[in-house]
Amino acid sequence: MKHTIVMTGASRGIGRVAAESILRRSPDTHLLVVARGSSGAQLAAELGAGGHTVSPVSADLASLATVRSAADEIRDRLERGDVPPLRGFVGNAGIQYVNALTEAPDGFEATFAVNVLANHLFVRLLQDRFVAPARIVITASDTHFGDFKHNMGMVPGPAWKSPDVLVRTGAFPKPDTQAAGRTAYSTSKLAAIYLVHEYARRLPAGIDAVAYNPGFVPGTGLTRDAGPVSRFAMRRVMPALALTPFATGRGVAGRCLADVVLGTTEAPTGSYVDRGRVDRSSQESYDPRREGELWEAVERFTSVYAAGAAPASRN
Template sequence: MQHTLVMTGASRGIGRVAAEHILRRSDHAHLLVVARGASGARLAAELGAGGHAVSHVSADLGSLGSVRSAATAIRDRLDRGELPSLRGFVGNAGTQYTNALTETPDGFESTFAVNVLANHLFVRLLQDRFVAPARIVITASDTHFGDFRHNLGMVPPPAWKSPDVLVRTGAFPEPDTAAGGRTAYATSKLAAIYLVHEYARRLPTGIDAVAYNP
């Protein structure tokens, strides 16, 4: 059965490999990639080579307004029948900064905004368009463990706080340092796991939520 999968972070790295794998394994998937500016059209053309069904929607994941516009465009395309039924969302996009002071246009700390808020906003705005069985996959990371065994001491442990604190800059000690930026990253990956647990608890039967650690 034809179905749509929406994916962020498909342009390079594990996301690109995953996108190519999805298209090889599922002849019925229409992959809709979310990418910034003109890169989306280029990515869709590259992934669609060989006859795969791939399209794109433009969004800057650092802007919640841009995410909202992209999700609205996807909803409209689904409602008009331009896309087959929505059965999946892959939130793979992520970022890390050399500090914990980088701010989005909305005034949020950029790591948390991209790695957590953008994915969550997509899911919330598309939630009523998912057709069961459907699956939501959010990319996690070993960095949330914060120990030598999992990250060889290269990343400080997460420092969990209330989300209304984490979403603002300066939530961690020495926020102007690389250690502050890495702490923000590890904490955002812990937040992603908490988010998936909440999805599993709240989403309707037939919509699965998975935290994938590559």
């Protein structure tokens, strides 16, 4: 049956591999790729080569105003019947900055805006347009464990604080340093898992929410804002780690993401999928009090942009 999947972060890295795999394995998919400016049209043309159905939707994920516009466009196209029923949302886009001082256009700390708020706003604005069975997949990260086993000491673990602190710049010590930027990243990924748990509780039956961990994937664009030495290491040196158990190649990670999106990897709502299997996320990531607090906060942060969104009650 023809259906629509909305996807962010499809232009490079694991997202590009996943998008190509989804289209190849599920030819009835109409893929709506969310990208900035004119880059979306080129991406759609490249992914659509060979007869696949791909359309661009313009948004800068750091700007919640443009996320709202993108969601409105998607809703309008669904209502007009220009695209088939909505069966999936893939929040794969993510960013890691070299500090914790970068401010998004709406005044929020940029890591939190892109990695948490943009996904949440898409989910809330599209939730009443999903047709069951549907699946929401949010790309997480094993950096949220905060231990050497999961990040080889390259990224500090999360440092949870009140969401009202996390959403603003300067939330972590020495906020002008790369360590602070990486802490903001791991903390945002912990927040993403908290929200997946809340989606599982609040969204209607038949709309599943799953967190996907690709593992450490060298050679992606995640560190594109890092210095030249770090970028060189990630592009040229770190990919060799994909040949070891410490890292995952882009091809493997992307195909595993496609498996989760298409349901080939069976995962009940609220699950954490570590590459190809359901697993437990960190002990810290199971905290109903924090989850409820975060839900209330992100609802407030996005309220001006989500006006008119359908309510999501906690079961």
